Amino acid sequence: MKMRNIFLLVISSIMLVSGCAKKRDANERVLNLVSPAEIKGFDPIQADDLYSGREISKIYEGLLQYHWLKIPYELIPNLAEAMPEVSKDGLTYTFKILKGVKFQDDAAFPGGKGREIEASDFVYSVKRLADAKTVSTGWWVLDGKIKGLNEWRDRNAKLPTTNYDEDVVGLKAVDKYTLQFTLAKINPQFIYSLAMPFTYVVAKEVVAKYGKEFINHPVGTGPYSLPSFDQSKQITYTKNPTFREKFYPKEASPQLQHLLGDAGKKLPLVDKIVVHIIKEDQPRWLKFNKGEVDITGIPKDNFATAIKDNKLSEELVKKGIVLEITPGLDVTYTAFNMENKLFHNKKLRQAMYAAFDNKKDNALFYNNTAFPAQSVIPPGVSGNDPKYINPFKGPNLDLAKKLLAEAGYPGGVGLPELKYDIPDSTTSRQGGEFFQKQMDQIGVKIKIVTSPWPEFQAKVKKKAVEIYGLAWMADYPDAENFLQLFYGPNKSPGANGSNYDNPEFNKQFEDAVSMQDSPARTAKYEKLNKFLAEEVVSLFGLHRQSYTLEQGWLKNYHNSDFSHDYVQYLNIDNAKKAELLKNF
Amino acid sequence: MQSNVKQSPSLFKSALSRIVSDKLSLIALIVVGIYFFVAFLVSIGVLAADWGKEVAASYAEPSSLVWFGADIFGRSVFVKVIKATETAVMLGIVVSMISMFIGAGLGMLAGFFGGLVDEIIVWFYTTVSSIPGIMLLVAIAFILGKGTTSVFLSLGLTSWVGLCRIIRAEVMKHKDREYVQAANALGASNSRKLLKHILPNVSHLLIINFTQTFDSAIKAEVILSFLGLSVVGRPSWGGMIDDAKLELGRGVWWQLGAATMAMFFIVLAFNVLGDALRDALDPKLKGK
Numbered sequence: 001m002k003m004r005n006i007f008l009l010v011i012s013s014i015m016l017v018s019g020c021a022k023k024r025d026a027n028e029r030v031l032n033l034v035s036p037a038e039i040k041g042f043d044p045i046q047a048d049d050l051y052s053g054r055e056i057s058k059i060y061e062g063l064l065q066y067h068w069l070k071i072p073y074e075l076i077p078n079l080a081e082a083m084p085e086v087s088k089d090g091l092t093y094t095f096k097i098l099k100g101v102k103f104q105d106d107a108a109f110p111g112g113k114g115r116e117i118e119a120s121d122f123v124y125s126v127k128r129l130a131d132a133k134t135v136s137t138g139w140w141v142l143d144g145k146i147k148g149l150n151e152w153r154d155r156n157a158k159l160p161t162t163n164y165d166e167d168v169v170g171l172k173a174v175d176k177y178t179l180q181f182t183l184a185k186i187n188p189q190f191i192y193s194l195a196m197p198f199t200y201v202v203a204k205e206v207v208a209k210y211g212k213e214f215i216n217h218p219v220g221t222g223p224y225s226l227p228s229f230d231q232s233k234q235i236t237y238t239k240n241p242t243f244r245e246k247f248y249p250k251e252a253s254p255q256l257q258h259l260l261g262d263a264g265k266k267l268p269l270v271d272k273i274v275v276h277i278i279k280e281d282q283p284r285w286l287k288f289n290k291g292e293v294d295i296t297g298i299p300k301d302n303f304a305t306a307i308k309d310n311k312l313s314e315e316l317v318k319k320g321i322v323l324e325i326t327p328g329l330d331v332t333y334t335a336f337n338m339e340n341k342l343f344h345n346k347k348l349r350q351a352m353y354a355a356f357d358n359k360k361d362n363a364l365f366y367n368n369t370a371f372p373a374q375s376v377i378p379p380g381v382s383g384n385d386p387k388y389i390n391p392f393k394g395p396n397l398d399l400a401k402k403l404l405a406e407a408g409y410p411g412g413v414g415l416p417e418l419k420y421d422i423p424d425s426t427t428s429r430q431g432g433e434f435f436q437k438q439m440d441q442i443g444v445k446i447k448i449v450t451s452p453w454p455e456f457q458a459k460v461k462k463k464a465v466e467i468y469g470l471a472w473m474a475d476y477p478d479a480e481n482f483l484q485l486f487y488g489p490n491k492s493p494g495a496n497g498s499n500y501d502n503p504e505f506n507k508q509f510e511d512a513v514s515m516q517d518s519p520a521r522t523a524k525y526e527k528l529n530k531f532l533a534e535e536v537v538s539l540f541g542l543h544r545q546s547y548t549l550e551q552g553w554l555k556n557y558h559n560s561d562f563s564h565d566y567v568q569y570l571n572i573d574n575a576k577k578a579e580l581l582k583n584f
Numbered sequence: 585m586q587s588n589v590k591q592s593p594s595l596f597k598s599a600l601s602r603i604v605s606d607k608l609s610l611i612a613l614i615v616v617g618i619y620f621f622v623a624f625l626v627s628i629g630v631l632a633a634d635w636g637k638e639v640a641a642s643y644a645e646p647s648s649l650v651w652f653g654a655d656i657f658g659r660s661v662f663v664k665v666i667k668a669t670e671t672a673v674m675l676g677i678v679v680s681m682i683s684m685f686i687g688a689g690l691g692m693l694a695g696f697f698g699g700l701v702d703e704i705i706v707w708f709y710t711t712v713s714s715i716p717g718i719m720l721l722v723a724i725a726f727i728l729g730k731g732t733t734s735v736f737l738s739l740g741l742t743s744w745v746g747l748c749r750i751i752r753a754e755v756m757k758h759k760d761r762e763y764v765q766a767a768n769a770l771g772a773s774n775s776r777k778l779l780k781h782i783l784p785n786v787s788h789l790l791i792i793n794f795t796q797t798f799d800s801a802i803k804a805e806v807i808l809s810f811l812g813l814s815v816v817g818r819p820s821w822g823g824m825i826d827d828a829k830l831e832l833g834r835g836v837w838w839q840l841g842a843a844t845m846a847m848f849f850i851v852l853a854f855n856v857l858g859d860a861l862r863d864a865l866d867p868k869l870k871g872k
Binding site: 281300302425432437446447 | 636642656657731812813816817823826827829830831832833834836
């Protein structure tokens with residue numbers, strides 16, 4: 001009798017628990033996303049890769065952001081009350097900070113309650129980015145731009161501890177809610193840096209409490225929170241209960257009018273976000289096809305079955321899946337680490353470029369959906385000359401062999417085996433083998449070295465690579481963001497992972513970026529772009545298009561190059577999801 | 585001095601004749617022989633030297649021109665399988681050798697000397713075996729960096745514990761036998777007793793273990809490939825199966841089929857041969 005009672009009790013409690021769980025699931029709006037690479041962590045000043053940037057933007061915020069529904073991209077205030085007041089000489093930017101915005105609750109604050117953000121928090125966050133001891137990967141965005149900041153950095157680099165109380169002329173909290181930047185010289189791109197994850201606001205107390213573990217304890221002002229990060233294969237964010245009153249935009253560009261359904265609603269719209277870290281294409285694809293992921297790209301090997309004549313296959317249409325094709329502002333490239341004197345040999349670089357068959361690369365890895373890159377600036381950004389053809393772009397084996405001989409290595413004789421670093425997914429390995437094969441045609445021997453994404457990035461930052469394959473996606477719609485990849489002072493750990501440093505290029509670059517947007521500046525950008533192309537500072541590959549698939553129950557999504565904080569605008573139609581899932 | 589005592593055939597000779605007389609074992613021996621011979625021909629450049637050559641369109645289907653179809657770069661999958669045989673056989677041999685050297689070496693020392701030496705070695709292999717094999721493998725591969733050598737070493741360094749245990753126990757048994765005591769009485773040194781007297785008497789275990797380690801090394805390489813830690817820049821069966829996990833999405837099954845088939849035969853042959861060798865070499869089973 002007793003045993004029976006216990007048994008019944010167990011059964012009924014299981015039913016109760018599962019019943020409760022089901023009920024909660026039905027009402028909760030959960031967004032399921034994937035990240036194709038591991039996340040390095042949640043420190044904004046280290047957010048130099050797209051994948052980390054996207055995760056950090058769920059929790060942290062900056063002064064500015066991109067309007068979710070405006071194309072061409074438009075900067076709007078986020079933690080600022082309004083766009084800055086800019087002085088007549090174009091050097092001083094004054095921001096009013098939003099009042100009443102609070103950091104998320106955390107044990108680092110008195111009583112565990114997040115406090116209100118102040119102008120001084122932004123001063124601290126910018127100084128933290130500039131601090132040489134934090135070895136930030138984002139210092140390049142402010143290097144030389146804010147008056148007195150470089151001097152502060154250099155001075156403090158020599159001291160045992162950085163003095164954050166020391167004033168910087170160009171970086172002031174005028175009062176609790178007023179923040180002022182004074183630039184060292186005119187720099188039209190400065191404003192963009194305030195919408196990048198590197199300059200997101202962090203709290204001094206939190207950094208002090210967690211020290212080195214700060215990277216795993218994100219505490220921001222953003223729409224979602226994550227108590228701690230543990231490098232697992234799944235990251236689950238929940239709504240930040242103290243998030244301010246922020247609303248879905250009521251205006252949209254003509255092509256995005258259909259995304260105004262939730263206009264005026266309080267953000268964020270979904271209750272929970274689950275990010276699955278899935279490095280390999282196939283599991284990602286299968287998960288999407290089972291309806292367990294809401295947005296995905298199309299793996300190269302599934303492209304032919306998913307897309308027919310640039311349209312979605314019938315099978316996917318039946319499931320309610322939607323296709324969106326958008327040209328991405330990006331470039332793929334194979335970079336040389338110029339710290340290695342071997343690569344100072346321009347003819348060698350040119351020979352390798354001429355040997356590389358870009359068309360085949362496009363066919364094998366991108367199903368012929370990408371555009372060949374002649375240099376670094378992608379189409380759609382001023383500075384790209386659509387008529388320009390790079391004379392060294394392959395495949396041209398005769399030219400490649402001739403150039404290699406002129407470089408001093410006829411038939412590759414005398415040239416040591418070169419290490420080619422790539423991330424460790426199967427597609428990357430195949431890409432590596434393709435490169436190896438291409439170079440083998442002219443006798444250049446390549447050894448492939450694979451590493452997980454964070455380790456691969458760390459190697460680039462430490463200059464511990466010879467040649468490596470990468471893609472750069474625009475942080476903001478200005479050619480400067482691409483040209484700076486080869487600007488000497490941006491060497492590793494900055495964005496210039498090639499460590500290319502040419503005084504003439506540096507000077508011309510500095511001149512161009514201090515100009516306001518004008519035909520004269522575009523002409524300068526074009527000249528610099530061609531210079532990099534013919535110097536073959538990198539083997540520029542392709543400008544990719546993004547083919548994105550969205551589940552039919554996902555609302556408000558569109559491809560955006562810059563809105564890393566897009567998740568707050570997304571919504572899930574649970575009723576439609578239940579309906580559509582019957583077709584899966 | 586002449587003797588009319590008929591000398592009995594050596595253990596290995598009789599083992600060989602037993603294997604040859606058994607059909608299944610003989611086939612297994614021939615299969616293994618073929619793989620080794622192919623690997624040898626590949627290594628001297630007679631076979632599959634042009635494995636990197638494009639012979640058909642990307643992902644061309646199997647046909648009379650390309651027997652097992654083509655891979656992403658239009659290379660013949662058949663030739664790749666042949667080339668990968670060299671990698672597999674080399675991997676099997678090197679890994680088995682490393683494992684044999686460490687396992688037998690430590691096992692003999694532990695079993696022969698006992699006491700503190702034994703305790704230290706037992707502690708060491710217990711510790712190594714308590715770490716999940718795959719984790720240890722990944723950790724070693726990370727430390728040594730990627731590449732063929734590190735795959736060889738990491739597999740070798742993680743597969744010696746079983747042999748070490750067996751050899752230790754066997755040596756413990758043998759060290760008190762009469763022939764060792766006789767050697768002792770004649771004043772033989774420890775190294776002489778170990779290498780000249782005991783080792784030949786436990787060597788059959790090494791051979792049996794060799795066949796087991798050989799095929800587990802080939803299988804482990806596939807797992808490493810899946811984890812992105814394997815041989816790059818030259819074909820391997822693991823690498824081909826890793827490629828296939830993407831290609832199956834577009835209906836390309838031939839890399840998976842070819843690599844699995846090649847693996848299947850050698851692993852099966854080694855298993856059969858290992859079994860036959862155990863039956864033939866184990867003195868306890870002699871004459872049965």
